[in-house]
Amino acid sequence: MSIAETMIPPQAPPPAPPKPYTLSRFLGSVTLGIWLAVAVGIFLTVVNGWDPEKFSRYGPSFLSGLGVTLALVGSSILLGAVLSLPVALGRMSKNRFWSWLAYAYVYFFRGTPLITQLFLVYYGLGSFRPELDAVGLWWFFRDAWNCALFTFTLNTAAYQAEILRGAIQSVPRGQHEGAAALGLPRGVAFFKVILPQAMIVALRPYGNEIVLMIKGSAIVAIVTVFDLMGETRRAFSRTFDYQMYIWAAALYLVMVELLRNVWAWLDARLTRHLKR
């Protein structure tokens, strides 16, 4: 026992000062209280309006709507990814004509609402029926699902092309030069050196794009595709039960949050070599 401790006996730490009751604390309690009230209200309406007959009738259709939404988003994202590569290359091309064409494509699809594009394809191409019949494409554009897939693919290709272009241009010049110095052919250098580095940069925007597509895909309900939103609208128009929208909202929220968390995990996993 040292001399200091014998002369000054150890003491308990002073009590923590009382937390002042600030305005922000008050506001926080109030807003949390509002959320709690909303949650309880929604819970009560769901419990009060619970109807096993309705659940057994509309539950499966909600699930099939969810399947339609996921299939539509998944296939349009994949097809859009394929289509975005030439568009991104066109955007970066030194050829005036190609870069202008790709720019016009991207500007059109990013500058107009998705719903307008969908109407243009679904209703607009319908007025070219004889011509489409002549080329044998009418069977494709007759179906609302195909029209939605077509529009979404073109739309997401424009966005993905911009993501890809930004990511490729963010790879430092030295990487190109290094690949050239090693004598790699340009194709190999692009796919083995540039693209992997670009993909890491592009990962986060790609996740955002998928979330945007999931949310944007709700509009296909208006052109009679029975996705999650379409099934919700059908169920609501038959029952006038507000719960249907709450269920749809919960499903959409779960989908988006799941994707966001998976994507955050993926991002952390793939960039762990970049952590200092």
Added chain:
Amino acid sequence: MSGLLAAIFSGLAWVVSIIDPFCGPVGVFRMFGSGTLLACGGTGWGDEIAYGFLVTASLAIATLPVGLTVGFFIALAKQSKERSLRLAANIYTTIFRGLPELLTLFIVYYGLQILVQQFLAGIGYEGPVEINAFVAGMIALGVVFSAYCSEVLLSAFKAIPQGQYEAGDALGLHRGATMRLVILPQLVRIALPGLGNLWMALLKDTALVSVIGLPDILRQTGIAARVTKQAFEFFGLACILFLILAMLSSIAFSAIERRTKRAEMGR
């Protein structure tokens, strides 16, 4: 008083009719569209579509200040020291960034209707209640906009060094004055590109309001397309009108950006 208001409104309507780019004296439809489907007046769809353009633009412009203000306060709440406040703000953004805009619109439109109906039934009024589609659209789009806006502003807040707040304290400014005179001007400069993107998204989202019956560009062109059976032309026109809006706003934004950057130009 009401006479004065009526006079102001009729004067305003007259000014709008003079500078109307579509059906005014020097409007596009008036000069090139007469005799076609886009003629102004009773024979064509020009004036209806021009009205839709006005509705779309005014909806977006009316939503912007609401969304910006709410988003600003949510950004403040998100960086507060108080845990409960942060949690509440995060719940708000998680919900409204995760829901499709169309679903938010329906929830607000039908939900408000039910709430108002129940409230009125509570005070003894039984009757049909109709919510104004413009107001419902403004609320739904404003809520979505504010959720995204709070994220943009939050990251802009994080880019402002702590020393700026301390400098405000050292000058003896109280907190509101520090915010207004020191932080906000820098915040606007940093957040402007992000806010520009959000504005573009807002413009595009206004097209959804046609679904609940607001006569915006898409609804007016849709009616015209159904009546005339020339869907491709009219929906193409709708696309062009939205592109014009996007171009106008990108011009406006680059002007604002140049103006906010003028402090940095000398260096």
